[in-house]
Amino acid sequence: MSESMVGVPNNHVDENGIRWRRTRCHMCHMNCGIFAGVDTKTGRLVELRPNDDEGAVLCNRLGEKGERAIKFHYHPKRINHPLKRAGERGEDKWEQISYDQAIKEISEKLQAIVDEYGPEALVSSEGTYRSDHLWARSRFTNLLGNPGNVIDPGTICWCWNYSLNMAMVGWPIESMMPASPQLSQTIVNWGKRCSESYAPEAPLWRTIKGRTTVNEESPAQMIVVDPVCISEAGQADIWLQPYPNTDCLISLAWINYIIENKLYNEDFLKYWSNAVFLVRTDTNKLLRASEVSADGLHDDFVVWDQVTNDTLCWCSDENRYYAPEDAPVDAALYGTYAVTLADGSQVECRTAFDAIAARMAQYTPAYAAKVSGVPARKIEEAARLYATNGPACIIWGLGGGDQHGNNASSFGIAKTILRILTGNIDNPGGEFVGRPADPNAVGKEKLYPVRDAEMELSHLQKPENQSKYIGNDRFRVMAWPGFKMIDKNYRKMFGLPRPMLHQMLCSPALVMDAILDEKPYPIKAMIAWSSNPLAWAPNTKKMYKALKKLDLLVVCEYWKTPTAALADYIMPAADWMERPMCTTSEDSMDFITVGDRGVEPFAERRMDYDFFRALGCAMGQEEHWPWETYEDLIKYRIERVPDLTYEKVVNDGTYFPYPTEYYKYAQRLENGQICGFATNSRKAEIYASVIEDLGYDPLPVYREPESPLGNPEMAKEYPLRLTTAGRISPLYHSEMRTPGHGTRTVAPYPLTWMHFNDARALHIKEGDWIWIETPMGRIRQKAHLGWDIPEGVVQVPPSWWYPELPAEEPWSQGVFEAAANVLIDDDPDKADQMTATWNCRGLLCKVYPCIDPCDGSDDNVPADQYDGAHDTVWDRAYENLGFWEKK
Numbered sequence: 001m002s003e004s005m006v007g008v009p010n011n012h013v014d015e016n017g018i019r020w021r022r023t024r025c026h027m028c029h030m031n032c033g034i035f036a037g038v039d040t041k042t043g044r045l046v047e048l049r050p051n052d053d054e055g056a057v058l059c060n061r062l063g064e065k066g067e068r069a070i071k072f073h074y075h076p077k078r079i080n081h082p083l084k085r086a087g088e089r090g091e092d093k094w095e096q097i098s099y100d101q102a103i104k105e106i107s108e109k110l111q112a113i114v115d116e117y118g119p120e121a122l123v124s125s126e127g128t129y130r131s132d133h134l135w136a137r138s139r140f141t142n143l144l145g146n147p148g149n150v151i152d153p154g155t156i157c158w159c160w161n162y163s164l165n166m167a168m169v170g171w172p173i174e175s176m177m178p179a180s181p182q183l184s185q186t187i188v189n190w191g192k193r194c195s196e197s198y199a200p201e202a203p204l205w206r207t208i209k210g211r212t213t214v215n216e217e218s219p220a221q222m223i224v225v226d227p228v229c230i231s232e233a234g235q236a237d238i239w240l241q242p243y244p245n246t247d248c249l250i251s252l253a254w255i256n257y258i259i260e261n262k263l264y265n266e267d268f269l270k271y272w273s274n275a276v277f278l279v280r281t282d283t284n285k286l287l288r289a290s291e292v293s294a295d296g297l298h299d300d301f302v303v304w305d306q307v308t309n310d311t312l313c314w315c316s317d318e319n320r321y322y323a324p325e326d327a328p329v330d331a332a333l334y335g336t337y338a339v340t341l342a343d344g345s346q347v348e349c350r351t352a353f354d355a356i357a358a359r360m361a362q363y364t365p366a367y368a369a370k371v372s373g374v375p376a377r378k379i380e381e382a383a384r385l386y387a388t389n390g391p392a393c394i395i396w397g398l399g400g401g402d403q404h405g406n407n408a409s410s411f412g413i414a415k416t417i418l419r420i421l422t423g424n425i426d427n428p429g430g431e432f433v434g435r436p437a438d439p440n441a442v443g444k445e446k447l448y449p450v451r452d453a454e455m456e457l458s459h460l461q462k463p464e465n466q467s468k469y470i471g472n473d474r475f476r477v478m479a480w481p482g483f484k485m486i487d488k489n490y491r492k493m494f495g496l497p498r499p500m501l502h503q504m505l506c507s508p509a510l511v512m513d514a515i516l517d518e519k520p521y522p523i524k525a526m527i528a529w530s531s532n533p534l535a536w537a538p539n540t541k542k543m544y545k546a547l548k549k550l551d552l553l554v555v556c557e558y559w560k561t562p563t564a565a566l567a568d569y570i571m572p573a574a575d576w577m578e579r580p581m582c583t584t585s586e587d588s589m590d591f592i593t594v595g596d597r598g599v600e601p602f603a604e605r606r607m608d609y610d611f612f613r614a615l616g617c618a619m620g621q622e623e624h625w626p627w628e629t630y631e632d633l634i635k636y637r638i639e640r641v642p643d644l645t646y647e648k649v650v651n652d653g654t655y656f657p658y659p660t661e662y663y664k665y666a667q668r669l670e671n672g673q674i675c676g677f678a679t680n681s682r683k684a685e686i687y688a689s690v691i692e693d694l695g696y697d698p699l700p701v702y703r704e705p706e707s708p709l710g711n712p713e714m715a716k717e718y719p720l721r722l723t724t725a726g727r728i729s730p731l732y733h734s735e736m737r738t739p740g741h742g743t744r745t746v747a748p749y750p751l752t753w754m755h756f757n758d759a760r761a762l763h764i765k766e767g768d769w770i771w772i773e774t775p776m777g778r779i780r781q782k783a784h785l786g787w788d789i790p791e792g793v794v795q796v797p798p799s800w801w802y803p804e805l806p807a808e809e810p811w812s813q814g815v816f817e818a819a820a821n822v823l824i825d826d827d828p829d830k831a832d833q834m835t836a837t838w839n840c841r842g843l844l845c846k847v848y849p850c851i852d853p854c855d856g857s858d859d860n861v862p863a864d865q866y867d868g869a870h871d872t873v874w875d876r877a878y879e880n881l882g883f884w885e886k887k
Contacts, residue, residue, distance in 0.1 A: 191399015245842020
């Protein structure tokens with residue numbers, strides 16, 4: 001046990017000469033408070049301790065006293081100085097140069113590309129939130145004139161879901177950490193391995209486990225939806241075990257059951273949602289005020305008033321009906337009505353609630369059971385528990401819609417419909433709706449820290465520049481059309497811009513096409529920071545070809561990853577222990593989290609902010625980067641809060657501008673209006689008008705994925721269902737695999753999970769090396785057998801590579817041999833058409849054993865069978881020894 005750090009101030013020096021600084025960990029999204037202990041005699045980081053004031057615990061990524069993190073920090077294989085490519089790309093030959101020389105050369109080469117091809121010829125590649133500097137990238141590219149071309153695993157991880165949440169309720173309720181699970185009576189864990197994704201000791205699992213497994217007077221009930229019997233499934237009150245990528249159908253069956261059995265919250269639907277708005281039956285679109293009145297507005301809507309037995313328009317700007325203040329209004333939640341339009345014609349309309357009910361009628365629990373493999377009674381039982389044992393929350397998880405291809409947006413919409421149906425929006429124990437600013441303060445002096453979005457300078461983007469964004473007219477939710485619609489509502493409610501850095505994510509497939517085929521225009525340069533696209537992007541071999549074709553590839557990294565090994569320049573990145581933090585988690589939080597720099601950066605490591613600032617200044621942006629250090633920047637961000645200083649906010653760790661309140665949508669503002677939500681209508685939009693305005697169907701549907709049902713012909717050759725999932729802490733995405741800091745030894749090889757019966761049929765035993773193949777390619781992993789995965793399903797961990805293998809071609813540190821991304825199709829036509837989310841779950845594959853040179857089978861096969869006419873297991877394995885190219 002380490003000594004208690006309760007009340008220890010920042011920069012305290014103890015009797016042993018150890019200086020303790022309050023910093024924040026960035027090895028996962030939780031950003032726990034950590035004390036970094038540095039020996040004042042040597043300047044060396046010697047110990048980490050948890051911030052006891054926050055109840056933090058050192059997880060297995062850090063080690064009992066931080067020893068794993070310290071090894072990570074001082075690891076001999078860390079990139080400590082800029083490296084410039086000396087040989088051919090992929091040869092792994094480098095020259096060490098100074099940081100200033102690297103910035104000078106990179107800026108000159110990038111400027112030459114901009115001069116010839118335009119600023120849109122640059123794309124950024126980013127990882128999964130490993131620093132709080134995403135706004136700095138946006139600031140740099142906005143000043144450069146780039147339209148915001150970014151590729152990021154957020155396209156299949158949270159960000160797309162965030163954007164749909166924003167369209168429907170004006171806030172990212174799909175939270176990494178529920179705001180008030182201690183008040184939840186039902187917790188739905190949909191596709192989240194809480195005990196592993198942020199480490200078993202992390203706040204998420206400790207909190208959920210405390211609510212659901214500890215003996216209390218009123219423990220929360222837990223519903224787990226996961227194909228695999230994860231730790232949480234063994235502790236769940238109800239466990240649904242669907243086939244991969246049939247989850248969306250289960251969510252639609254829940255909606256069906258809740259509506260059919262009248263388990264919804266009628267008051268919330270009538271008074272706080274747009275379920276009462278009328279939808280035309282001929283077009284299946286919301287009826288707009290502009291259609292029923294000559295002076296009506298497109299952004300105003302229409303209800304059927306049961307008091308006057310006539311239509312009544314809704315004033316979105318003022319969150320009220322166009323009716324006298326004292327006039328009673330009773331908007332119909334149900335029914336079909338004949339409505340007279342402004343031109344005198346009539347049209348049939350029904351309420352949005354009835355439109356949803358009609359769409360959901362086909363998705364009965366019985367139908368969902370046949371497709372998903374989950375018994376109908378269990379689907380009904382789970383839906384009833386969620387709807388009636390409130391307050392209830394649904395935890396965000398990658399299996400809960402992320403990576404589900406063309407089912408993703410429907411699934412994300414369906415989950416938000418469930419929350420609105422049951423009234424679990426901004427209620428204690430439900431889904432919290434934050435406030436980045438007080439709506440009463442719009443137009444007044446700001447008294448809260450500067451938000452991430454305010455640092456981006458998105459207002460510099462001109463319409464003609466926005467049109468150059470890759471995929472702008474195709475995946476419109478995650479492009480400028482969707483961003484501008486949501487940003488308008490956000491600004492109207494809070495007087496602030498919303499951040500580009502969630503919603504502006506390009507399709508990697510379209511970016512690869514722009515690099516390889518130069519359509520719609522050439523992309524010639526990439527800056528990859530905290531990003532290893534060879535390990536996270538779909539179609540690894542295509543991404544490899546694209547990276548090889550770039551004129552300029554700059555990588556900011558800790559390690560020489562497979563992607564970094566192809567770079568022209570590798571820039572040394574500072575880890576979380578050697579940089580301060582100031583974040584709103586990309587504006588997904590309504591508070592700000594701050595931590596000090598634990599130790600001075602080693603050698604020439606620099607923060608991401610330092611890199612983008614230096615590059616920006618070298619390219620003529622000096623006046624927009626006035627803060628020489630990140631500490632200066634933090635002081636700038638907090639100085640508009642009276643009496644808030646750097647040391648105070650570091651010692652507090654988290655600053656809340658406003659008290660935590662619920663039911664904020666019902667509050668009356670100083671201007672007399674009811675607050676509502678930051679949406680088009682200021683209601684919780686169960687029928688999303690933004691999605692409709694973008695040209696999409698706002699009601700969810702289920703599309704059969706690449707499965708034995710969806711593609712029976714393909715299933716003849718590829719009979720097993722494939723899902724790429726299964727986190728094991730302390731590994732995280734493609735991280736923590738470098739030998740030498742104690743994390744890789746927990747799981748030294750990638751394990752493909754299979755059912756015993758499937759393995760028996762294929763002559764595969766525990767620990768065998770096996771091939772996993774799809775039409776895209778094949779990889780080699782080790783078999784892990786059990787009864788805890790459905791028969792016919794194979795779970796393959798993604799993002800694997802072997803840092804111990806040579807970085808030069810053809811080894812490329814084993815990424816082509818092991819990464820599940822090799823198996824994933826990048827075809828944009830198969831992706832979700834709202835968000836560009838590609839499919840990593842519910843695919844088809846085949847599995848077969850590799851030759852084991854120790855098994856002696858070659859000695860046991862009779863010589864007379866060596867005539868080329870036999871088809872033994874050994875023959876088939878021998879035919880498939882190679883993995884670089886398929887025969």
